[in-house]
Amino acid sequence: MTALHCAYCGKRVTKRDKEHVFPKCLYPPSKAKSKVQRLTIPSCRDCNDGWADDEAHFRNEIAIAGEPNPARRELWEANVLRSFDKIDGLRRARDIVDRMKPVSTDADIRYKIYPGEDERVIRVVRKAIKGLCYYHKVLTPVSDSRIWVDVLKYVIVPEFLDQMSHHHREQDIVEYRYRVLNEHGINSAWLITFFERVPFIGLVSASENVFPK
Ligand SMILES: [Zn+2]
Numbered sequence: 001m002t003a004l005h006c007a008y009c010g011k012r013v014t015k016r017d018k019e020h021v022f023p024k025c026l027y028p029p030s031k032a033k034s035k036v037q038r039l040t041i042p043s044c045r046d047c048n049d050g051w052a053d054d055e056a057h058f059r060n061e062i063a064i065a066g067e068p069n070p071a072r073r074e075l076w077e078a079n080v081l082r083s084f085d086k087i088d089g090l091r092r093a094r095d096i097v098d099r100m101k102p103v104s105t106d107a108d109i110r111y112k113i114y115p116g117e118d119e120r121v122i123r124v125v126r127k128a129i130k131g132l133c134y135y136h137k138v139l140t141p142v143s144d145s146r147i148w149v150d151v152l153k154y155v156i157v158p159e160f161l162d163q164m165s166h167h168h169r170e171q172d173i174v175e176y177r178y179r180v181l182n183e184h185g186i187n188s189a190w191l192i193t194f195f196e197r198v199p200f201i202g203l204v205s206a207s208e209n210v211f212p213k
Helices: 052-064 070-083 089-097 119-135 158-163
Strands: 018-020 040-042 100-104 109-113 147-151 165-170 174-183 186-194 198-205
Touching: 040 119, 052 070, 052 089, 052 119, 119 147, 119 186, 119 198, 158 174
Parallel strands: none
Antiparallel strands: 018 040, 100 109, 147 198, 165 174, 174 186, 186 198
């Protein structure tokens, strides 16, 4: 039997030590019994700990960014609003309100949210990329400093998009594409889109010290 290793740190783990690649909390109630297999990977307890808070914050922020699709609207109504009623709900709501920035338009002031500027959001996406790197046997384990993540701000040329292999587990919740490059110091490129609206781009470097700290 081959030994299992934690996808995040490389430590040996048992079969029972598992973690979801994408946060479970992104799935609204109607998707809870989905037949689509959720991705899980081996993960030690140390690496499993300490994610719940950032993942809930991630869910709340993504649920508010951009136009909602039906899955996200359900998540907002059934999960996010309810989370504000819980004991730490006021803090959670404030965490989101703090992220909103005023933008002047001709008529009035609107508030926008920028997930790419939120380190807690980026941290969750980085974790997903680590999990996918393991799952697709691209590279493992990958340290934080080797993953650069941002919200996708530019249109990717179709030729490059065509060269990325396309995967989706539940398109209205999350879908992703990736491509192994191994050139210019870059190991692989990842494109992860949440709720068909919020796309993140991630690059994994082939070695340490490629991305500025
Ligand atoms: Zn670990």
